[in-house]
Amino acid sequence: MDLADRIPALLARARALLDLGTGPSHRLAAGEIAKAARAVETLHRGLIGQRELATAATWRDRAHLGAYLLWWWPQTYAKVRSALRLAPCLPRPARILDVGAGPAPAALSILDVLGGEAVAIDASEAALSEARALAGSASLRTMRSEAASARSAGGEFEIVVLANVLSEIPEARRDALLDALPVRSSGSVLVVEPALRETGRALLAFRDRALERGWYATGPCLTQRPCPALASPRDWCTASAEWEPPEHLRQLADATGLRADEGLSYAPLVLARSPPAVEPGLWRVVGIAPPEKGKKRLWVCSDEGRIPLVRLDRHASPGNARFDDLRRGDLVRVEGAESRPDGLRIGPSSRVAPL
Ligand SMILES: C[S@@+](CC[C@H](N)C(=O)[O-])C[C@H]1O[C@@H](n2cnc3c(N)ncnc32)[C@H](O)[C@@H]1O
Incomplete structure (x- = not known):
């Protein structure tokens, strides 16, 4: 039904x-x-x-x-x-x-x-x-x-x-x-x-x-x-x-x-009432920033805080292509991202895998 x-x-x-x-x-x-x-x-x-x-x-x-x-x-x-x-x-x-x-x-x-x-x-x-x-x-x-x-x-x-x-x-x-x-x-x-x-x-x-x-x-x-x-x-x-x-x-x-x-x-x-199992490396997508020139920014949240997840357009690659599919509420595994002053930066070799 x-x-x-x-x-x-x-x-x-x-x-x-x-x-x-x-x-x-x-x-x-x-x-x-x-x-x-x-x-x-x-x-x-x-x-x-x-x-x-x-x-x-x-x-x-x-x-x-x-x-x-x-x-x-x-x-x-x-x-x-x-x-x-x-x-x-x-x-x-x-x-x-x-x-x-x-x-x-x-x-x-x-x-x-x-x-x-x-x-x-x-x-x-x-x-x-x-x-x-x-x-x-x-x-x-x-x-x-x-x-x-x-x-x-x-x-x-x-x-x-x-x-x-x-x-x-x-x-x-x-x-x-x-x-x-x-x-x-x-x-x-x-x-x-x-x-x-x-x-x-x-x-x-x-x-x-x-x-x-x-x-x-x-x-x-x-x-x-x-x-x-x-x-x-x-x-x-x-x-x-x-x-x-x-x-x-x-x-x-x-x-x-x-x-x-x-x-x-x-x-x-x-x-x-009982604690959840915690899997490291997972983030929840909690916001999508308005379109910006040359990059795309999401807000993600985990035990590490609520931070921007950023990918420059020129760093789009097959391994991080799923970044474009992410919606608010999605759970995503991010590997190989670099911590930068403007947030967690996805590079060409980073992997983005929605769950
Ligand atoms: C906005 S409606 C939501 C209805 C439904 N849950 C939905 O999301 O479509 C809020 C409902 O809560 C009920 N409600 C508000 N205060 C309540 C209370 N103290 N005890 C029981 N029902 C209550 C109202 O009668 C109403 O049906």
């Missing part, structure tokens, strides 16, 4: 919530686009700036819920699928807990790849009712509950996912929420936040506090030191998800001018 397989049910539910009528199963009919686009624009305005619609009460409005299914649900599904590659080892099948699940794109994304069973927790019954309607044959149970009561979901879980919910929890309550999650001693907590500077940096501060309390950062981090990105107010850490946007999303992007039909960005964090 993949995102494309979930689109017919997603469109059917969005049509019912937005009173759009009937249309084809994988795209919007021409007569549906304007109304759907207006609903997406209204919710988008409420989710940026003051973020007054970033609350559980938003789901009481059927149009907001319908808009979410059309525009944000597929994006969360793809981001969570991409973020899974940052987790060190994944059980199949898995017991998954989705906290602040909304209509459960995160739980269904993980279930579709790992199989198993999931519990979706949210303060909003309206959102959970959509989760059940969208689950199809996937084993998804829902529980209307405060995130802080996640322990009553029953037993322990191998993957606990919090997608786009941490920033809705008051900062003073986030650490206690993490520590109370029912995660197995060998399990992982996967956090995905919007790639904005504010939410991204808040996630890194949350990471550092978690490490002080005995958690380990197993992805995207390759270090258990305080996050080096927090040293400069301009830095934070994001990953990119390559995706093939569903056709209705391209239609809505054209109609609204909003962009999500290209690459997706998100701020990821994977935490665990």
